[in-house]
Amino acid sequence: MAAAETLKSTVEQFTTAGNVAFKDSVEKSLAGLNEMNAHSKKNLEAVVASVTAATKGAESLGAQYMAYSKLAMENQVAAAKALAGAKSVQEAVELQTSWAKSAMELYMAEAGKMGETVAAAVKDSMKPLNERVTATVEKLQSVK
Numbered sequence: 001m002a003a004a005e006t007l008k009s010t011v012e013q014f015t016t017a018g019n020v021a022f023k024d025s026v027e028k029s030l031a032g033l034n035e036m037n038a039h040s041k042k043n044l045e046a047v048v049a050s051v052t053a054a055t056k057g058a059e060s061l062g063a064q065y066m067a068y069s070k071l072a073m074e075n076q077v078a079a080a081k082a083l084a085g086a087k088s089v090q091e092a093v094e095l096q097t098s099w100a101k102s103a104m105e106l107y108m109a110e111a112g113k114m115g116e117t118v119a120a121a122v123k124d125s126m127k128p129l130n131e132r133v134t135a136t137v138e139k140l141q142s143v144k
Contacts, residue, residue, distance in 0.1 A: 042135070046128035053128070057121020064117060068110040075103060 079099035086092035 039136075039139075043132050046132040049128040050125045054121060054125035057117065057124065061114060061117050061121070064110070064114055068106075068114075072103065072106065075099070075106070079103075 076099075079095065082095050083092055083099075086095055
């Protein structure tokens with residue numbers, strides 16, 4: 001009888017330990033899945049923020065380009081009218097030279113502004129992604 005009781009007690013202890021180990025394993029797995037889902041959600045949010053920032057940058061760049069194109073066209077029309085009213089070849093050359101110089105200055109200024117807009121858009125669109133990469137690297141390093 002004592003052997004039967006010992007066997008029964010051993011089986012119960014083994015079963016209890018197995019159940020506890022299984023429960024702990026399931027809880028750890030679920031916690032890991034929840035953490036992975038939260039991480040994936042944050043990654044998706046970062047991608048959305050990145051695309052939103054890039055879209056805003058593209059819209060801003062498009063608006064700048066349209067404003068520049070309109071101004072350049074208005075300047076060309078004004079220059080053509082002035083050139084048509086020139087009273088001498090000398091005056092026509094001076095008007096053409098003046099227009100060419102101002103057109104180049106306007107172009108260079110606008111190219112600089114557009115370059116700044118592109119740089120800012122790239123920086124803004126990469127920021128959320130860089131933050132997620134940093135968070136992932138920190139998480140991986142903390143696991144080691």
